[in-house]
Amino acid sequence: MRARVLLTALLAGMASSVAPSVAAFAGTPVKIGVLNDRSGVYADISGEGSVVAARMAVEDFRQQSHDLAVEIVAGDHQNKPAVGAALARVWYDREGVDAIFDVPTSSVALAVHAVTRERNKVFVDSGAGTADLTGPDCSPNTVHWTFDTVALANGTGGAMVKRGGDTWFFVTADYAFGEAVQRDTTALILRNGGRVLGSVKTPFPASDFGPALREAQGSGAKVIGLANAGGDTIGAVREAARLKVTEGGQALAGLLIFSSDIHALTPKVAQGLVLTEPFYWDLNDGTRAFSDRFARRFSGRKPTAAQAGVYAGVLHYLKAVAALHRADDGRRVVAKMKELSTDDPLFGKGTIRPDGRKIHDMYLFEVKKPSESKGEWDLYRTLATIPGAEAFRPLDQGGCPLVTKAAQAETAVPTEGARP
Incomplete structure (x- = not known):
């Protein structure tokens, strides 16, 4: 092994x-x-x-x-x-x-x-x-x-829909994370009156995002959601820049992006990208x-x-x-x-x-323009702080059996000074 x-x-x-x-x-x-x-x-x-x-x-x-x-x-x-x-x-x-x-x-x-x-x-x-x-x-x-995928959907997905991005096409990594983030973002889009026009799965990891992104361009969706992460996201954003996706009027939404990804891409390539993270070094x-x-x-x-x-x-x-x-x-x-x-x-x-x-808390960030960045790791400007209670799935909506047991125990055996 x-x-x-x-x-x-x-x-x-x-x-x-x-x-x-x-x-x-x-x-x-x-x-x-x-x-x-x-x-x-x-x-x-x-x-x-x-x-x-x-x-x-x-x-x-x-x-x-x-x-x-x-x-x-x-x-x-x-x-x-x-x-x-x-x-x-x-x-x-x-x-x-x-x-x-x-x-x-x-x-x-x-x-x-x-x-x-x-x-x-x-x-x-x-x-x-x-x-x-x-x-x-x-x-x-x-x-x-x-x-988690719910917080990412509520952050990036919610922000894009509020900006008018009510039609989506997903480029999705073919494994558990890609499927989950597409599912949770789709639920948010539909709750807010939007539509998903289509999706395409890519191998994990993927080496060529050209066919998937061209299909996304052809869909006419206002937002192309990248349901992937790490090296896959870097590759997809670079290919999107080569295909001039944003110049054609479509927005690119990275549903899971880390500062290391933006550092690798550089603000020149990633400028204007909206993303959600729970941590940034310069907070x-x-x-x-x-x-x-x-x-x-x-x-x-x-x-x-x-x-x-x-x-x-x-x-x-x-x-x-x-x-x-x-x-x-x-x-x-x-x-x-x-x-x-x-x-x-x-x-x-x-x-x-x-x-x-x-x-x-989670944070909604936008990648700075090169002219705004003051150093190698000066990558984000903060758009909004999303309180934890709003970012993550409500406790009673996840279907976790431990929640029912905890509620029953709290009701049956109240303890002095117990946390709410």
Whole structure:
């Protein structure tokens, strides 16, 4: 099997004899696995940068006077569900991994989600988009941290419809994420009186977007929705520029775009593109300070939203483990994560709902013109802040069985001081 552990880093020493620690309680370090695409179309979104972010979270957590031993391993799932699931089983069964983080590529995330539940471990996803992770197949072992297809649809899709983009044609990656984001964006378009004129699926990953984009041009749709991500989105936007799509009067909507994609495209190619992200390095003093530290460790690159999600997710996970003094029961750890309010410098204050959906604000951005950009990573201007309660799917509309159970338990056994 090609996917193997690529990196192991021991980030903490032995437990102190003064304060109790998880290491002392359990006898072994907490072990975290960062699983992602390290060599393909999503490597810039997550890859080694997510491992850097995880290390930074462990270091920052220990600075808060927590005596905690943590080990990090990393692996490449190659964007293949079978590879991701197999590596998750090896990590859980043989190598003592307690929690897996990141996992871009929705089809791989769904596979790891299932294995994690079987093994009663913890899965904190920051790189995949499918809202199905918190839908009917939600799990008491999974937290979906950074974004999802519903929030992307509400952000970018909603903005384009408000601007008059009431007819759409989708260019969709042929796997779980592409299908989910097209589905959720279509639902929003129809609710607002718009129409979808057609769609075409492209292989994942794809090398030639010309035929799909020419079909989209021929549809006459006002908006061409790119239901893909990473290297596929970069390739599609470049081909759209070559075909002069926007010059012909059609708008291009990237339904999942990261700052690393825009950096690769440059504002000259991507200027005017509207997109939705939950994180941008230049949002505030906290994001800027973290991003400067990250860049010094990672070849001058600013963190993506997925990498920021790894940092914040690891930090909150370790808080829950420390509160429980154990990491060996995934359901109990995730329950504690939901119980504790989230607070970090990248996403601010938030909560984790009973369905596992992490709630925080999303942001609608527009790519700056080259004349507006003041530097290599000065890419976005903010159009709007979308409150988390409006960005993500309402709790009672996802079909997650955990929501019903949580409501029943709250009604049957009211507890003093319980969170609403």
